[in-house]
Amino acid sequence: MKRPLAMALLLSSASVYADLQQAILAFEQGEDKQAQSLFEAASEQAEAKIYLSRIWLAQDADKAEDWIEQAVAQAPQNAEAHFTRGVVMGQQAGNSVFSALSYAKKSLQSFNRAVELAPDNSEYRQGLMSFYLQAPGIAGGDTELALAQVKELESRDQRAGMLARLNYLSAGDNQQDYQQLLESAKHSMPGIPDFYFQAAMQLVQDEKYDLAIAEFKQAISQPASDQESLNSRYTAMYQLGRASVKGEVHIDEGIQALENFLEHAPKNRKLPSRQWAAFRLANLQQLKGLKEQAKQGYLALQSSHDKKLAKEVKKKLKSL
Secondary structure, rough: HHHHHHHHHHHHHHHHHHHHHHEEEEOOOOOOOHHHHHHOOOOOHHHHHHHHHHHOHHHHHHHHHHHHHHHHHHHHOHHHHEEEEEEHHHHHHHHHOOOOOHHHHHHHHHHHHHHHOOOOHHHHHHHHHHHHHHHHHHHHOHHHHHHHHHHHHHOOOOOHHHHHHHHHHHOOOOHHHHHHHHHHHHOOOOOOOHHHHHHHHHHHOOOOHHHHHHHHHHHOOOOOOOOOOHHHHHHHHHHHHHHHHHHHOOHHHHHHHHHHHHOOOOOOOOOOHHHHHHHHHHHHOOOEEEHHHHHHHOOOOOOOOOOHHHHHHHHHHHOO
16 A cells, blocks of 8 residues: 555655746746746745745735745745845835834845855855845945955856956946956956946946947857856847937847847846837837837737836827
8 A cells, every 4th residue: 555655645746846847937938927826836845935925026025025934934944045035025125114124134134044055156145245235234234244245256156256346346436446347357258248238238327328239239249158148148139229229329230139139039037028129129110210110019019918018008109
């Protein structure tokens, strides 16, 4: 009798694992409704609870908090659970008035615990560093502790360390050092789009769209030898098109970049929304005088579940 029972348990475990992997794939592809349904079916698993917290964070931070507290209670040695709790509590701190300090302390505690459990994970250290840089002193913000995390990252991961150093300098007052290091990074770490991309985004913020587009083109031209760099390349395509819309410059290049993004970029939640890319493409077609193409683009987006996008599409249709 024990053998059939053991086999049944094994098959059940394999089924739960397969369902969880399917849910994770849906989540990574940005299919949140499908992912949520699958994760809820596997919600006895701590990993499913972590992902449910991430999904709910964009909709209802209180529900996200409930899920991640359950995950941490179930799996107290899970670094990802603590890191996600740090993100959730950080957002709660930003949304709260009377409980902001309490939430901020929980966020810091969680980021620290994630780093303790997985000291070589660059993302966790970057989260802790960002907290120290952004939080007020009363809530645990501390530039010296942020710098300590920068140095830890530099000793473990060259690219992550360089990006952390740049973020640290950008948050301070010495923009000259930031610019010098950014230029140095482009040449000392060739083939990586990240630094051209970061330079371009700074230029967009300064409304220097012609210069920004030149930097985005440099980012796109880099070979991108890993998935992180490939994501930067695809994101640069989208942002080039967006900069073209914002500045009403280099319209043809913007159209080409967005068409390449829509044709080649995979479904990936780490990349810009494909619907927003289609909207920016329609913007550029409208600027170029291709009103019928722009109209068809807008009409295809008017039933979007993204409320902000649907509102913008409605405005554009009225302007045609």
